[in-house]
Amino acid sequence: MESKRTSPIGRPRGFDADEALERAVRVFWAQGYEGASLDDLTGAMGITRTSMYRAFGNKEELFRQALQRYTEGPASYVARALGQPTAREVATTFLAGAIRSTTQPDCPAGCLGVQGSLAAGESGRRARDLLAAWREGGTAYLRERFQRAVDEGDLPVGADPGLLARYLMTVANGIAVQAAGGTAADELQLVADMALQTWPPARS
Numbered sequence: 001m002e003s004k005r006t007s008p009i010g011r012p013r014g015f016d017a018d019e020a021l022e023r024a025v026r027v028f029w030a031q032g033y034e035g036a037s038l039d040d041l042t043g044a045m046g047i048t049r050t051s052m053y054r055a056f057g058n059k060e061e062l063f064r065q066a067l068q069r070y071t072e073g074p075a076s077y078v079a080r081a082l083g084q085p086t087a088r089e090v091a092t093t094f095l096a097g098a099i100r101s102t103t104q105p106d107c108p109a110g111c112l113g114v115q116g117s118l119a120a121g122e123s124g125r126r127a128r129d130l131l132a133a134w135r136e137g138g139t140a141y142l143r144e145r146f147q148r149a150v151d152e153g154d155l156p157v158g159a160d161p162g163l164l165a166r167y168l169m170t171v172a173n174g175i176a177v178q179a180a181g182g183t184a185a186d187e188l189q190l191v192a193d194m195a196l197q198t199w200p201p202a203r204s
Contacts, residue, residue, distance in 0.1 A: 017055050020045040024056075025066045025073075030108035033063055033117040033127035063116075063127050067134060070112045074101040078138055087149035088199055091168055094142070095192035098172040102179035103188065110180030113138075114173050139169045159200045171195045 023044045027036045038059060042052055056062040071078075077097020084090045102111050113135060117128040142165035149155040155164075175188050 015045075015047050015051060015055075020047055020052075020055070021062075021065055021069055024062055025069050025112070026108065028063055028066050028116060029070070029110075029112040032115060034124040060126055064130060067112065067116070067130065071134075074104070074107065075111075075113065077101060078141070082141055082145050086202065087146055087155050087164075088196070088202070090142070090145055090149075091164075091196060091199055092192075094168060095172060095175070095195065096189075098175050099179070099185050099188045099192060102176045103185040109182070111173075111176035114176040115180055135169065135173070139165045142168055154202055156200055156202075164200075167195075 023046070024041055027041050027044045031040065036059075038049055038052075041059070041062065042049055045052065047055075052062065056065060077100065078094065081090050081094035081097060084093050098111070101107075102109060113131055116131050117124050143161045146155060146159070146161035146164045150157065150159055150161060155161075171192070175191065178188060178191075179185075
C-alpha cells in the first residue's frame with residue numbers, strides 16, 4: 001500500500017522512493033532486466049505504473065538507478081577492495097566480497113551486474129550494454145590500482161596490471177555464475193584461494 005509522504009520539494013508523494021528502489025533492485029537481481037515485468041516491479045515496489053514513471057522514468061531508467069543502488073550496497077566491496085594497502089589484499093578482499101555478496105541467504109543468488117542482462121533481445125540491449133560497461137568499469141579500476149602497485153614496488157616490474165585485473169574480474173564473474181547455480185560459499189572460497197595461489201609475489 002502506498003503510504004502518504006511529502007517529497008523534499010513539498011509535493012505530496014504516496015510512497016517512499018528509496019524503499020521502492022530497494023525493492024526494484026531485488027526484482028532485477030532475481031529476474032534480470034527482461035525477466036522483470038512492469039507488473040513484477042510495481043507489485044514489489046507497492047506502487048502504480050503511473051507513480052513509477054513519475055518517480056523513476058521508464059523501466060530502463062529504473063534499472064539504471066537500481067544498478068547504482070546495487071553498486072553502493074551489495075557491490076560496495078569493490079570500493080573497499082581498491083582501498084586495501086597491497087595488491088594481494090586488494091585481490092583477496094575483492095574475491096571475498098564477490099563470494100559474500102552473491103551467496104547472502106536473504107538476497108537473490110548471484111550478481112545483478114553479471115546475470116542482469118547477459119543474453120537479451122532488442123528490448124534489453126541498452127541494459128545489456130549498461131552492464132557490460134559496468135563490468136568494464138570495475139576492471140578499469142582494478143587495472144589502475146594494480147598499475148599503482150607496480151609503480152610503488154608492491155608488484156614486480158614484469159606484472160601486467162591489465163591482465164591481473166581481467167583475471168580477477170573473470171574469476172569473480174565465474175563465482176557469481178556458480179553462486180546463482182547454487183554453489184555454496186565455502187566451495188567458492190576454495191576456488192578463490194586457488195586463484196590467489198598464482199598471484200605474483202610482492203617485489204622484494
